[in-house]
Amino acid sequence: MSSGQNSGGLMSSAGLVRYFDEESRNAPTMDPRTVVAFGVLLGVFVLMLNALA
Template identity: 60%
Template structure:
């Protein structure tokens, strides 16, 4: 009969604890916000190109 090591459970949960700790401190941005910023940036570039006469 093989004996279990008592420390094996603690070692395997250490990675999960680090994962949850890092998630609490991370900056969370919604995907809709990222898409909106990208679309607005693209439109701003097009408007500036048109206003400076660089429009093809």
């Protein structure tokens, strides 16, 4: 690496870091426990459907 380059991180991730640093005030939010509970219920539902088929 030459001495004139900035070693502040990966160039490919620079745009993503800026994108995810900003939070929209009107964005919908969900409790993480709700997401996990929904995933568990969906998994149980799929297992029940497989057992019946």
